[in-house]
Amino acid sequence: MSNKELILEEFKRxxxxxxxxxxxxxxxxxxxLADDEVCIHSVTSRTxxxxxxxxxxxxxxxxxxxLKDIKDLSGVRIITYFADDVDKVAxxxxxxxxxxxxxxxxxxxxxxxxxxxxxxxxxxxxxNQSKVALEDYSKFRGxxxxxxxxxxxxxxxxxxxxxLGYKNEEGIPDAIKRRFAKLAALLELGDDEFVRLRDxxxxxxxxxxxxxxxxxxxTCINKVSLQKFINSNQVMEDLKVFFTDWFGKxxxxxxDSYWLKSxxxxxxxxxxxxxxxxxxxLKEYSQSIKKCIDLVYTREEPYWAPSMILFALLLLVIATRxxxxxxxxxxxGLSIGPRYDFxxxxxxxxx
Numbered sequence: 485m486s487n488k489e490l491i492l493e494e495f496k497r498x499x500x501x502x503x504x505x506x507x508x509x510x511x512x513x514x515x516x517l518a519d520d521e522v523c524i525h526s527v528t529s530r531t532x533x534x535x536x537x538x539x540x541x542x543x544x545x546x547x548x549x550x551l552k553d554i555k556d557l558s559g560v561r562i563i564t565y566f567a568d569d570v571d572k573v574a575x576x577x578x579x580x581x582x583x584x585x586x587x588x589x590x591x592x593x594x595x596x597x598x599x600x601x602x603x604x605x606x607x608x609x610x611x612n613q614s615k616v617a618l619e620d621y622s623k624f625r626g627x628x629x630x631x632x633x634x635x636x637x638x639x640x641x642x643x644x645x646x647x648l649g650y651k652n653e654e655g656i657p658d659a660i661k662r663r664f665a666k667l668a669a670l671l672e673l674g675d676d677e678f679v680r681l682r683d684x685x686x687x688x689x690x691x692x693x694x695x696x697x698x699x700x701x702x703t704c705i706n707k708v709s710l711q712k713f714i715n716s717n718q719v720m721e722d723l724k725v726f727f728t729d730w731f732g733k734x735x736x737x738x739x740d741s742y743w744l745k746s747x748x749x750x751x752x753x754x755x756x757x758x759x760x761x762x763x764x765x766l767k768e769y770s771q772s773i774k775k776c777i778d779l780v781y782t783r784e785e786p787y788w789a790p791s792m793i794l795f796a797l798l799l800l801v802i803a804t805r806x807x808x809x810x811x812x813x814x815x816x817g818l819s820i821g822p823r824y825d826f827x828x829x830x831x832x833x834x835x
Contacts, residue, residue, distance in 0.1 A: 487549055488541050494551045495537055505624045506531040506558040512615075513560055513631070516580050522573060525563040525636050532557045555587050555608045556630035566682060567635040567675035574605055574633055583609040584628070592638075604634030604642065637671045637678075700760035705748045711738060713759055714790045719766050723793045726774055736787040743791035750798055750818050754805075762794075769800050772834045776800060779829055780822070803830040 485493070495502075510529035517524055532540075537557070541548050548554055564570055570592075577583070591603030608630050616625040634642065645664075656664075685708070692712050695703040703709050714720055728735060738744045756762055773796050780796045781788070799822055802814050808827045815822065823829075 488538070491541055491548060491551050491554070492534065492538060495557070496534065498551070499531070499534075501623065502531045502557050502627070505627050505629070506560070508621065508624065509558060509629055510560050513562065513577075516576060517562075517573070520576055522569070522576065523565065524569070524573070525565050527560060527562050529558070529560045532559070552626070552628070555584065555628040558627065558629040559632065560629065561632045561634075561639075563639050564633065564635050566679050567638070568679050570605055570633050570635055570638075574607060577607050577609070577631055577633070580612075581607075581609040581615075582612040583607055604632045604638055607631045607633070635675055637675050641668065641671050696759050700763060701758055703759040705751050705757060705759060705762060707744055707748060709759055710744060710747060710791065710794070713762065714738060714794070717763060717766065719763070719770050720790065720793065723766075723770060723773060724790055727777075727788055727790075727793060730777055731781075731783055731785065731788045733787065736789045738789045738791045741789040741791050743789065743795045747791060747794055747798065750820075753818055754798070754802060754814065756801075765801060766794070766797055769797055772800055772804075773797060775833050776830055779826055779833075799826070800830060800834070803827045804834055 506529045510527055514527050517527070537554070540546070540554070551557075562573055564573060587608040589606050592605060608628060610626065610628050611621055611624055615621045689708055689712065692703065692709050693716070696709065696712055696716060724735060751757070751762065756765065773793065777796065780799055781792065799820070802811050803826060806814060808831075811827045
């Protein structure tokens with residue numbers, strides 16, 4: 485039998501092992517990233533198929549003597565949101581696995597200034613000794629993997645380029661090459677700008693923290709200032725404890741909650757425009773929120789987020805500061821629909 489046939493036969497015998505390895509590797513990487521609190525878009529994996537392997541070992545520019553010469557039978561792809569997180573993830577991978585530096589490659593650095601392209605960082609490696617010493621991983625000793633790490637914009641480029649069928653410049657008209665190059669430059673610029681935007685928002689968050697502390701009357705209500713207020717206000721802390729006890733479950737972070745996104749507009753609608761006004765209202769209504777919580781929520785809510793405290797505040801302010809008819813006008817203007825007897829019941833409990 486030829487080397488090619490021997491390699492394919494061995495892979496057929498071991499394909500189940502490689503499938504298990506790929507799955508375990510993916511789950512291990514997801515855990516490593518989660519434990520290190522690295523925010524990524526996705527982690528996907530694949531085990532090379534028979535046809536793909538046959539095509540790979542038939543290429544004239546490569547010679548493989550045996551199956552273990554092939555390093556990418558198990559593959560994992562990590563997609564980050566930001567370009568600078570690619571290197572952060574790579575450092576983590578370097579720390580957690582035994583990396584084959586000779587066969588690893590940073591394809592981002594391959595392009596000449598006159599070429600077009602947008603690629604990823606490839607790390608080839610295997611489980612280190614501390615991991616293969618564990619029962620769950622011992623059967624994977626000596627098996628290699630390839631991990632591709634790229635930003636979500638790099639991934640978009642690679643997927644579209646692949647779909648268009650252009651893997652290199654040969655045979656492509658100059659006019660189309662130029663358009664490819666312009667697109668690659670735009671995506672690279674986009675990656676850079678997203679990193680700057682993230683950093684600027686972080687800086688703005690730090691600035692808002694100081695403003696809330698020293699000049700709350702000058703701090704307008706928006707998503708960032710609401711989040712900072714929720715995390716720092718002492719009345720909020722007391723109400724978080726109350727809500728946790730009442731719901732009988734822990735809170736869910738507010739990062740992407742519906743309330744955090746909608747509350748700035750809703751408070752502006754009723755004339756509450758800065759953090760000082762909000763803080764004063766919360767202090768005034770803290771006991772009322774506790775008295776009326778069952779008019780706003782039920783204990784069957786799937787989860788609760790701290791911004792729900794402020795939504796309850798909003799409803800109570802509307803119910804108590806307007807006539808019944810005007811309150812329902814405001815609810816309709818905000819597309820909010822509390823229970824039909826909400827205003828009446830609130831006015832009974834808060835006198």
